[in-house]
Amino acid sequence: MATFGFSILKDRQIDYDNNDHRLFRFIEEQEPSIRLCIGCGGCTAGCTAAGFTGFNYRKLNYLLMRGETEHLQKGIQQCMLCGKCKLVCPRGVNTRNMIFALKRAFKTPLWEELQKKINV
C-alpha cells in the first residue's frame, strides 16, 4: 500500500438508513419505556457517576437509538446503578432497567455479530 503522509478521515455522518438498529429493538422489547425519552438530559445532570467520570446516560441512549453501538460497552461500565436517573426522569423511563437490558444484550450472539461488523 502506498503512503501519502495522510489517511482518509472516517465520515461522521449519522446514516439512519445503513446503521444497524437491531440492538435498539432488542432493548426496546425488554424496556418499551425507552421510546418515551425526550432527551432532556435530566438523567445525566443528576448522575453521580457523571460527576466523577465521563459517563453520560443521555449520550448512550442517543447512540443506541441511532444504531451507533461502537462505544456502548465501554461507556456503560461506569454506571453505578444507583437509579437516580430513574427518579428524575420526567417521562418515567425506566433507565436503570435499560442499563440491565443492555448488559444482558452484551452476552447475546447479536452483540458478537455487531462487534465483528464494527471491527471489519
Place this chain on the structure above:
Amino acid sequence: MENNNQKFIWREYQKEIADDHFFYVRSCIRQAFFPGSETFFLSFMRNQLGKDVFEDARHTTCTGIGFHGDVVPHETIMTVVARHFALMTEAGYRHVAISCVTSFGIYSEILETWKHFPEIEEKIHQKLILATGRDFNKPDTIAHTSDIIYKFRNEVAAKMKYPLINLNTGEPLKVVEHIGCHYSKMFPQYGVGGAEFPQVLAGMIKAWGGEVVDYPERRHCCGFGFRQYLVQANRGYSAANSKKKFDSMQSYEPDFILCNCPGCTMFMDKWQYTIAELEDTVYGKEGLGIPVLTYEELAGLVLGYDPWDLGLQMHQIPVETLLDKLGINYDPEKKFITQKGENIGTPLIPQHYNIGLKTAGTHSGCC
C-alpha cells in the same frame, strides 16, 4: 398567474453571457493538468464559431489559491485582478471569459466588494497606478468559459459526431455533473441557474444526448477546499469529502463525471487513485475508476476531436472505456506519444485499474 410568478422567479436565475469579443484569462491548474481544454476552447471559439477571443501574454495568475490559502492579502489580489482589467481595457475589450472557477469566484467577489465599498475600488485604482502606471475600467460582463460553452451548446449539438449514447445499449450515458462551489455558491447571480439549480453542465449533457444523474451528494464540495489540501497532513479531510461523493454516486453507476472547475476535475480524478491505493475501493464498474472530464474535453469528444489531442492521456483515470461506449476511434499506441514523436512516459497506475491498462497497452502491476 402561477406561470407569471414562475417566470419572475426564474428571471433571478438567468445570467447575461456576451456573444462575442472576449478577453480570455487562463487557469493555472488547467494549463498544467488538462492542457487540451483551453486549447480546444480557443480553437472552437475562433475557428468553428468565428468569435473574437483575445488573450494577453502578460496576464498572470489571479493568486486565488494563495488568497484562499491565507498567504495573499485581499488588497494584493484586488490589485492583481485590477491589473488584468487594465490589460483588458488597454486591448479594448469589455467582456471577460474566465477559464478557472477559482478565478471566476475571485473576480465575482472583487466586483461585488467594489460595488458595495466604492472607496476600496478607488484605493485599488490608486495602488495600481502607483505600482504599474496603469488604470482600468470594470468589465461589462464576466463569464466562466463553461457559461460560454453552455450558451453555444446547441451549436455544438448541430455539429455533433458522437452523441452521449452508449453504443452497446443504445441508452443515454449516465453523467454526474459537478459544479465548482465558487461558480455560484458564493454569488448565485453570477451563475446560470444560481446556486440551487445550476444548469451550466446539466444543459450541455441534455443538449448532447446524455442523462444527468441526480444523486444525494450532488451539490457537495469535491473536497479541494484550498486549506484542506495545501497542508499535507490535512489532505485526509479533502479525500474524505471526495469519498463521500463517490460513495453516494456509486450505486447510480455513472459512465463519467463532468466538471467545470479545475480543482474539482483534478481531485475527482486523482483522489480516485488515492482512495484505491489507501482503501482498495474502486467506484466504477468492473474494477475501473469513473472517468472525469472537463466540459471542453467533452465538447471536443462529441465533435469528433482526437482524444489524445484533447489531452485525455493526462487524466489519472483511463478514459478508454468511455471512448468505447461512445464509439470513438483512438490509437492506444499513440496515447503517450507527443506530436513530435516523443514518449511522455506512462503514469503510475494502481492495479485496480488493470482493465484500463490493457486497453491503454501499457504495463500492468501496482506502482
